[in-house]
Amino acid sequence: MSDARTTTTTVIDGGAVAVRPRPTVTVLQAETERPRRRVDWNTILVHAALIVAVALVAFPLYYAFVISTQALDEVIQKPPRLLPSAYALENYVEAWRRSGMARLLLNSAVVAVGVAVGKIAISMLSAFAIVYFRFRGASVVFWLIFLTLMLPIPVRILPTYEVVGNIGWLDTYAGLTVPLMASATATFLFRQFYMTVPNELAEAAQMDGAGPLRFLWSFLLPLSWANIAALFVVLFIYGWNEYFWPLLITNTEEMRTVVIGLERLIPRSGTELPTWNLIMAGAMMALVPPVAVILFMQRWFVKGLIESEK
């Protein structure tokens, strides 16, 4: 049991290295047929099943990519061609031009970053107030924030639209971002985190003569980066992919986000030839930024998903 083959080193995400015993089933079998090297069919089957799952999940994106590189007559040929062709550059340039992609991507970036930063900032401030101050009405504030969970956009859509119109925010970045900024989950996450910060830290800060804002800025903020990064990724994805709100609140080409703008590439009348290669090129451009954010900030993303939903 103690030889090197019965243990395996597993690198868990995040770099922690754990030495774990092999699955016990294998060990038991290994004892009965010890001398021969065996093929571990169980493990191979699991890998095979997972690779099939990965391939199935990847297929729609691969297909979209392939189509985005083909000329239109290749797109409609039968049997369908499943290999990339040579027209990628042309298609992407044309889709970029036709959809006004630069502006769409800029708008989406402004909305995604604006919503994420706004939510994080106002949630940090209110969590700080709730945890580090005793004030009349604190529990009312807490409940009001909690209740926003039960008021998703569809249940208040007409009046919210009206309010934004009255403020004069239709077709503006403010209208696209500010109404989405309240966040119960982010507030709870920061509240939870502040509760775990030792009391001694605030005491020490007070002893040094630091006021509350100084304490928030110089002590709590540096401790919060992991939470901020995690929330940022999750909220960025949310903001980038929001559809209902930007659709209502914008009515000019210049203010549309990419998720909305893409829909306009699809011809609804039968008279136009559907340029599916360009539509797929547009789809690729719309999905690459958020997917890249997930891939490059994966650790933060998983942390953010799981902790902010508790």
Next chain:
Amino acid sequence: MKRTVFPNRWLPYLLVLPQLAVTIVFFFWPAAKSLYLSVFKSPPFGGRDVFVGLDNFTALLRDREYYESVLNSFVFALGVTGLSVVGGLVIAVLANQKIRGLAFYRTALLWPYGIAPAVAGIIFLFIFHPAYGILPYFLSFVTAYEFNWLLKGWVAMTLVILATSWTHLGYNIAFFLAGLQAIPASVMEAASVDGAPPLKKFTAITVPLISPVTFYLVVVNMVFAFFSSFGVIHAVTHGGPGNATEIMVFKLWKDGFIGLNLGSSAAQSVILMAVVIGLTMLQFRVAEKRVTY
């Protein structure tokens, strides 16, 4: 409770002000206005609101199209939830088998979460394209049945369910993996020593121990499918063919912003409010009991 409290009278109010302002102006005021509008009839182009009591609601109850939208919402939500929760559990259990490459598999399955359901819908639209899509092409070798989503409601529904599930599968996998790793290894090893076959271990140990996570995900996926799926419907099917994919949120938008029937749209909002309150309460009930293994 914190022992250290900053003594300051007005600062806490200033700190909660931004959040509170957004909450009141864009959440509570509009929600109250929704409640108000739901019992009035408002002429779309101005004029005085007329109090009509529950007329807007009873009109909905007599509206066949509304029943269809409720049914469609449930079919859609149950389809998405069933596919992505069950699929997520099976894949997460496989990936959690103490094999190499867990981090790789998680990444390779998680990334579609970044894709907006509307964009996913557009990709699936082409996969399902009656003339050029790859799926009808291959199905045509098997059957003469015409898988045309423009004509057949259930094909369109399958399309939007698959597209939405595709983007949401990784979310569930991430949660199940986190939950599975919280199951003590000793429990599984004890079962193995007792000679339990893998499938038995899965049904007798993993499923019950993971059930709080499963329940939580069922609720979250239902809420997501009910309330955040306007985009995929709007971008892909516009509710069609006929009303086959018209879910409640889409009908509410159509009646309010296209049909300008504000009273009916507000009444639909109020009904959805009841649904989300119910689901959220359920979720927190479960959350309280969540850490009980």
